[in-house]
Amino acid sequence: MGFFLETLIGGLMSGVLYSLVALGFVLIFKASGVFNFAQGAMVLFAALAMARFSEWFPELLKFDNKLLANLLAFAAALAVMVLVAWLIEKLVLGRLVNQEGITLLMATLGITYFLDGFGQTIFGSSIYKIDIGLPKDPLFLLDGVFQGGLLVNKEDLFAAGIAAALVVGLSIFFQYTGTGRALRAVADDHQAAQSIGIPLSRVWVIVWSVAGFTALVAGIIWGSKLGVQFSLSLLALKALPVVILGGLTSVPGAIIGGLILGVGEKLSEVFIGPHIGGGIEIWFGYVLVLFVLLVRPQGLFGEKIIDRV
Amino acid sequence: MLYRENGQFKTSYEADQQIFPILQDRIGIGLLLAFAIVGVPLLADEYLFRAILIPFLILALAAIGLNILVGYCGQISLGTGAFMAVGAYAAYNFLVRIDGMPMIAAILLGGVCATVVGVLFGIPSLRIKGLYLAVATLAAQFFCDWAFLRIKWFTNDSASGSVSVSNLSFLGVAIDTPVEKYLFCLGVVIVFALIAKNLVRSHIGREWMAIRDMDVAAAVIGIRPVYAKLTAFAVSSFMVGVAGALWGFIHLGAWEPAAFSIDRSFQLLFMIIIGGLGSIMGSFFGAAFIVVLPIFLNQALPALGSLFGLEISTALVSHTEFMIFGALIVFFLIVEPHGLARLWSIGKEKMRLWPFPH
Numbered sequence: 244m245g246f247f248l249e250t251l252i253g254g255l256m257s258g259v260l261y262s263l264v265a266l267g268f269v270l271i272f273k274a275s276g277v278f279n280f281a282q283g284a285m286v287l288f289a290a291l292a293m294a295r296f297s298e299w300f301p302e303l304l305k306f307d308n309k310l311l312a313n314l315l316a317f318a319a320a321l322a323v324m325v326l327v328a329w330l331i332e333k334l335v336l337g338r339l340v341n342q343e344g345i346t347l348l349m350a351t352l353g354i355t356y357f358l359d360g361f362g363q364t365i366f367g368s369s370i371y372k373i374d375i376g377l378p379k380d381p382l383f384l385l386d387g388v389f390q391g392g393l394l395v396n397k398e399d400l401f402a403a404g405i406a407a408a409l410v411v412g413l414s415i416f417f418q419y420t421g422t423g424r425a426l427r428a429v430a431d432d433h434q435a436a437q438s439i440g441i442p443l444s445r446v447w448v449i450v451w452s453v454a455g456f457t458a459l460v461a462g463i464i465w466g467s468k469l470g471v472q473f474s475l476s477l478l479a480l481k482a483l484p485v486v487i488l489g490g491l492t493s494v495p496g497a498i499i500g501g502l503i504l505g506v507g508e509k510l511s512e513v514f515i516g517p518h519i520g521g522g523i524e525i526w527f528g529y530v531l532v533l534f535v536l537l538v539r540p541q542g543l544f545g546e547k548i549i550d551r552v
Numbered sequence: 553m554l555y556r557e558n559g560q561f562k563t564s565y566e567a568d569q570q571i572f573p574i575l576q577d578r579i580g581i582g583l584l585l586a587f588a589i590v591g592v593p594l595l596a597d598e599y600l601f602r603a604i605l606i607p608f609l610i611l612a613l614a615a616i617g618l619n620i621l622v623g624y625c626g627q628i629s630l631g632t633g634a635f636m637a638v639g640a641y642a643a644y645n646f647l648v649r650i651d652g653m654p655m656i657a658a659i660l661l662g663g664v665c666a667t668v669v670g671v672l673f674g675i676p677s678l679r680i681k682g683l684y685l686a687v688a689t690l691a692a693q694f695f696c697d698w699a700f701l702r703i704k705w706f707t708n709d710s711a712s713g714s715v716s717v718s719n720l721s722f723l724g725v726a727i728d729t730p731v732e733k734y735l736f737c738l739g740v741v742i743v744f745a746l747i748a749k750n751l752v753r754s755h756i757g758r759e760w761m762a763i764r765d766m767d768v769a770a771a772v773i774g775i776r777p778v779y780a781k782l783t784a785f786a787v788s789s790f791m792v793g794v795a796g797a798l799w800g801f802i803h804l805g806a807w808e809p810a811a812f813s814i815d816r817s818f819q820l821l822f823m824i825i826i827g828g829l830g831s832i833m834g835s836f837f838g839a840a841f842i843v844v845l846p847i848f849l850n851q852a853l854p855a856l857g858s859l860f861g862l863e864i865s866t867a868l869v870s871h872t873e874f875m876i877f878g879a880l881i882v883f884f885l886i887v888e889p890h891g892l893a894r895l896w897s898i899g900k901e902k903m904r905l906w907p908f909p910h
Contacts, residue, residue, distance in 0.1 A: 278683050338886045344683060345628055346889050349825045352818060353881030360874025368867060480690075480814070487687045526698050529691035536680045536688055548681070550768045 258505020283479025290462030324455030490545025617791030626764030639793025640800035666793020674785030716806030828893025
């Protein structure tokens with residue numbers, strides 16, 4: 244039982260991180276109808292920027308304060324992501340208005356290739372560390388109930404806390420600010436939003452920047468856990484089933500989908516994996532999603548798809 | 553002046569419905585085929601065959617298969633690499649496990665296995681549409697990657713996980729040299745391209761296109777969505793499977809599952825988007841573009857660097873390749889979202905009017 248709970252908690256923790264990446268997908272899809280394959284590349288790019296800036300700033304400005312270095316690097320990386328968002332809107336999406344979904348999908352794949360190459364060209368391609376001072380030591384819970392207690396990583400707890408705060412912050416931003424209202428209006432109906440004077444292109448820049456921000460946070464958390472390296476960009480492939488499971492248009496769906504998949508992956512890997520050869524993590528999420536879609540084609544929380552002739 | 557159909561009167565239904573109704577097209581295609589069969593083997597050297605021509609032909613075949621599914625029937629698939637892998641591994645198992653199995657039969661049977669898997673993973677398309685379907689087909693990709701890596705039976709229990717074939721022959725003629733390989737692939741591609749071209753202009757092709765344009769409306773006028781979608785998946789994955797078997801047998805010789813990874817799926821999707829969705833001709837254009845571009849960049853970048861006196865490291869070359877590749881994809885999508893095939897047909901229209909455009 245203790246082992247089961249430990250696996251469950253581990254799954255929830257990695258699920259939170261999947262949700263973070265999935266959130267970026269959903270934000271962009273809702274606001275611009277673009278299925279943004281480049282989210283993973285954005286995570287890598289943001290994490291690379293953060294890691295290298297936090298190395299470069301202390302050297303360049305001759306100070307030795309980790310907190311200051313991290314804060315500066317965070318601000319600089321965020322600025323870079325906003326710039327990337329602006330460039331993507333100006334150079335790519337603004338010119339592909341009214342194209343079919345698959346063309347836009349391919350365009351974001353092109354962006355993926357570009358960002359992967361560009362990030363590694365300017366920031367280098369070895370493995371870098373991000374150290375934002377998350378505690379690494381394990382924590383034992385419920386010592387009295389189970390023998391030896393439940394082993395939980397403090398780092399994971401902090402990560403989950405940050406992710407939860409981010410989600411709450413984003414919800415408030417979407418619900419209660421003017422910009423958030425504009426974003427929701429665009430998500431609802433492009434043309435109607437435009438006709439009452441909401442500038443589409445600015446909304447897109449904002450939404451891509453917000454997605455870049457979530458990519459940065461996800462990149463920092465994953466990066467401080469596993470190191471910043473090329474494999475971070477493969478996170479997109481891990482987060483795809485999450486988005487589809489929760490529904491492409493639903494923010495809560497991304498969170499809950501992420502948790503379900505995180506738990507499902509870990510449990511299946513531990514309890515089913517050994518019987519059929521191991522390594523099933525990689526496809527378990529997709530196959531699970533396949534069956535969910537057979538029952539609910541729009542995902543768990545997506546808007547119902549209505550076909551009219 | 554030279555390219556127009558004035559004066560070519562059709563006097564029978566057969567003449568009216570042939571693949572290339574314009575005489576000049578028939579002559580052009582005939583010349584092209586003659587050049588490909590006779591001229592290229594005389595002119596090209598071994599590097600050209602190995603690095604460009606053979607991959608181009610095989611990937612063009614796979615692109616035609618994918619184009620039938622995505623371009624004609626409108627079902628986006630990201631699992632093409634998996635269907636290629638099924639074709640390759642099934643063909644390998646038929647060849648190795650059954651004594652005296654002719655290679656061409658093994659390749660076609662590989663295609664049949666890919667068909668079965670393709671239809672299986674195509675079943676969700678009856679419920680799921682668009683981008684949801686695209687992600688669902690990724691299930692095929694990851695599942696097959698895993699199966700060929702972990703289930704030892706598929707790889708004939710080879711220790712390293714990679715498989716290889718040797719002593720290929722077709723109807724008693726050995727296929728060893730690059731020229732023979734090229735001619736074999738060319739033959740297969742010509743046959744399948746003809747089949748595909750005829751399929752898409754027959755009633756089944758029209759059903760696919762009706763489903764693509766609006767499936768509810770198509771169902772209303774009496775087209776069976778189940779039948780149309782599943783035949784598209786079947787035909788498409790058969791061709792993709794055959795292409796996969798050729799890729800393993802003829803191009804690689806020895807391969808591991810990584811040869812058919814998700815990158816391959818994306819690469820094929822790029823081919824049909826850049827070439828042109830819903831165009832057999834476009835599949836060839838796209839395949840040529842995507843095969844040649846990385847080789848060109850790989851050669852051109854160091855040369856360009858040395859021109860300016862810069863030493864470019866291999867890592868930098870590969871990163872720059874990524875960047876230029878991505879940027880070019882985006883550029884093409886912006887400039888011509890309908891692909892190279894559209895440019896081709898615009899060119900043909902211009903030729904018809906030339907030199908009196910008004």
